[in-house]
Amino acid sequence: MSDQELIELIKEDHDYLGYVYKNNKDSCISFMRNMSPKTSPDDLNDIFQDAIIILYEKIVNEDFQLTATIQTYLNSVCRFQILNKFRSDKKKVNHDNNFEIIVDKLNYDNSIQDNLQPIEQSEETQFNAIERALKAIEKAGGNCYELLTLFWYHKKSVEELTTHFGYSNSANTKNQKYKCQKRLQKLAINYQNG
Amino acid sequence: MDNKTKEIVKEIFSPILKDYFEISPRNIDWSSITNAFLFYEKDAKLVYTEIYKLEPKDPEILITQLSELYDVFANQMAEHFVLDSSNSDYEILNNETNSIFKEKVDFFNVLKNVTTKVERSRIINKLPNLAEHNDFSISDNDIENAIKKKSREDLKNKFNKWDKELSESEIPVYTLHEEEKLYSKNITLEKDNYTKKNKKTISRSWLKYAAVAAILITSLLIVQPTKTSNEKLFSQYSTIATNYRQLNYERLTRTSEGEENRSFYEFTLKNLSSAETDIALQGLKYFHEGNFDQSKKLLASINPKNKNSKILLFLAISQLNTNEVDIAITTLLYLENIPDFQFNDTVTFYLAISYLKKNNLKKAKTLLQSLTDKESLYHNQAQEIIKKMRWF
Numbered sequence: 202m203s204d205q206e207l208i209e210l211i212k213e214d215h216d217y218l219g220y221v222y223k224n225n226k227d228s229c230i231s232f233m234r235n236m237s238p239k240t241s242p243d244d245l246n247d248i249f250q251d252a253i254i255i256l257y258e259k260i261v262n263e264d265f266q267l268t269a270t271i272q273t274y275l276n277s278v279c280r281f282q283i284l285n286k287f288r289s290d291k292k293k294v295n296h297d298n299n300f301e302i303i304v305d306k307l308n309y310d311n312s313i314q315d316n317l318q319p320i321e322q323s324e325e326t327q328f329n330a331i332e333r334a335l336k337a338i339e340k341a342g343g344n345c346y347e348l349l350t351l352f353w354y355h356k357k358s359v360e361e362l363t364t365h366f367g368y369s370n371s372a373n374t375k376n377q378k379y380k381c382q383k384r385l386q387k388l389a390i391n392y393q394n395g
Numbered sequence: 396m397d398n399k400t401k402e403i404v405k406e407i408f409s410p411i412l413k414d415y416f417e418i419s420p421r422n423i424d425w426s427s428i429t430n431a432f433l434f435y436e437k438d439a440k441l442v443y444t445e446i447y448k449l450e451p452k453d454p455e456i457l458i459t460q461l462s463e464l465y466d467v468f469a470n471q472m473a474e475h476f477v478l479d480s481s482n483s484d485y486e487i488l489n490n491e492t493n494s495i496f497k498e499k500v501d502f503f504n505v506l507k508n509v510t511t512k513v514e515r516s517r518i519i520n521k522l523p524n525l526a527e528h529n530d531f532s533i534s535d536n537d538i539e540n541a542i543k544k545k546s547r548e549d550l551k552n553k554f555n556k557w558d559k560e561l562s563e564s565e566i567p568v569y570t571l572h573e574e575e576k577l578y579s580k581n582i583t584l585e586k587d588n589y590t591k592k593n594k595k596t597i598s599r600s601w602l603k604y605a606a607v608a609a610i611l612i613t614s615l616l617i618v619q620p621t622k623t624s625n626e627k628l629f630s631q632y633s634t635i636a637t638n639y640r641q642l643n644y645e646r647l648t649r650t651s652e653g654e655e656n657r658s659f660y661e662f663t664l665k666n667l668s669s670a671e672t673d674i675a676l677q678g679l680k681y682f683h684e685g686n687f688d689q690s691k692k693l694l695a696s697i698n699p700k701n702k703n704s705k706i707l708l709f710l711a712i713s714q715l716n717t718n719e720v721d722i723a724i725t726t727l728l729y730l731e732n733i734p735d736f737q738f739n740d741t742v743t744f745y746l747a748i749s750y751l752k753k754n755n756l757k758k759a760k761t762l763l764q765s766l767t768d769k770e771s772l773y774h775n776q777a778q779e780i781i782k783k784m785r786w787f
Contacts, residue, residue: 215518222525250519354511364772
């Protein structure tokens with residue numbers, strides 16, 4: 202399976218991220234360790250997982266065209282994240298005498314500087330209330346949680362949602378989404394006021 | 396005005412127009428109606444004017460619904476604005492007076508961020524498990540091709556062996572034709588040599604034909620057993636969950652589609668009395684639990700034929716899953732002939748697997764093919780079954 206084919210599969214079903222995770226983790230961690238041997242394994246793991254999320258959000262949010270291999274992309278994103286981390290921590294990247302030689306041999310693209318989009322929480326009370334309401338809806342069962350997250354995060358179209366849930370037509374899907382949102386909003390208001 | 400905005404207004408308005416007009420009005424000025432909606436919060440009378448222009452039979456009742464319709468409109472516009480703010484009409488909506496629209500935009504912005512946070516966390520937690528459980532199994536096609544290739548290689552090796560045996564043989568090998576020629580030239584052979592020759596005369600062309608036949612038979616014998624038995628296919632596909640989700644029984648209600656918290660007892664099913672509805676719903680409950688004996692019993696008791704085709708479909712599937720295949724086929728054929736039946740594809744699919752169970756493979760394949768030839772909910776399943784079907 203080519204990387205572009207895998208990208209198409211991930212667009213359809215994010216469970217295919219497991220394949221990317223399994224096949225690229227060791228190389229990415231090794232790449233980052235070469236770059237920054239003092240970073241803890243847990244931090245390296247977190248950076249790699251964030252890189253997977255960055256890749257996924259690129260795939261679903263935009264017309265993503267892979268200009269390098271997935272491995273190169275992930276390495277580049279991890280590298281950029283480490284550089285950012287060190288800039289903010291005011292630490293320097295470990296420059297081994299042979300670092301430039303090592304780096305040349307490593308698989309990354311300098312031009313890739315994708316980052317995790319920050320989550321705005323300016324209206325903290327409202328944010329917390331909606332988050333709490335969403336988790337309550339998830340726990341309650343039914344289709345609402347999946348419907349809302351597939352639409353708002355995974356960027357599924359109404360037609361894709363209609364097929365996924367087996368609704369009879371798009372109008373019914375929109376109606377269901379509308380009701381789920383109303384339900385969520387009501388619950389969130391209760392949490393906010395209660 | 397953006398066409399997307401007009402489409403949203405049309406989609407919201409069109410279904411309700413038939414309730415307010417004896418004959419659906421022609422030449423509706425959707426641009427004017429859309430424009431009026433965009434300014435609804437500033438001046439609702441613009442929409443009233445457009446409504447009165449259409450001359451509905453109860454304009455006041457329609458007008459009382461406008462706030463709800465505007466809510467749906469604002470909802471959709473706000474969603475599109477948060478997801479992709481490229482619509483030029485947002486400039487009109489996104490100002491101080493449009494508090495309903497702005498409130499929805501605020502809510503959806505936060506909802507978008509909340510779902511991002513929650514889903515990122517869920518995916519990250521799930522990643523190691525996904526890596527363990529990803530099943531990228533080789534397709535049946537690849538298995539078949541690999542087996543064919545190996546079989547051919549094995550047979551070619553055998554050819555080499557046979558060729559070797561032939562070349563090691565002391566007695567020359569001739570075709571029968573050549574044997575006759577030799578006789579006609581009066582070459583005298585001793586009887587035992589002649590007998591030996593006949594026994595050892597092996598036509599190479601016959602050998603080739605036998606080898607080709609062996610390849611074909613071996614390939615079929617190897618490949619066919621790897622295909623799933625049709626009985627097993629029937630069991631696999633007669634009860635798969637996605638089929639049931641597509642026939643969510645809550646969709647049978649007249650008034651709402653799959654509303655989650657609605658009690659069973661707040662409505663009656665189409666053409667069924669209250670008592671019959673109770674029985675039908677209990678039957679459907681058994682159906683969803685996989686208790687087809689009970690669902691069949693209850694659904695059959697209300698005699699849904701000529702009353703409620705959707706209930707009849709559930710009955711047919713129950714019959715199929717309790718070994719009453721012939722009866723199920725009769726029921727499904729009846730449903731197949733109902734014009735504009737909402738679950739036509741479902742009927743076709745179950746008819747196909749009924750024929751599969753009866754080993755009527757030609758009919759099964761024709762029906763499955765019709766599902767793969769179009770955009771059907773059963774497209775992928777039909778394709779899978781055709782691939783896996785055993786032909787003997």
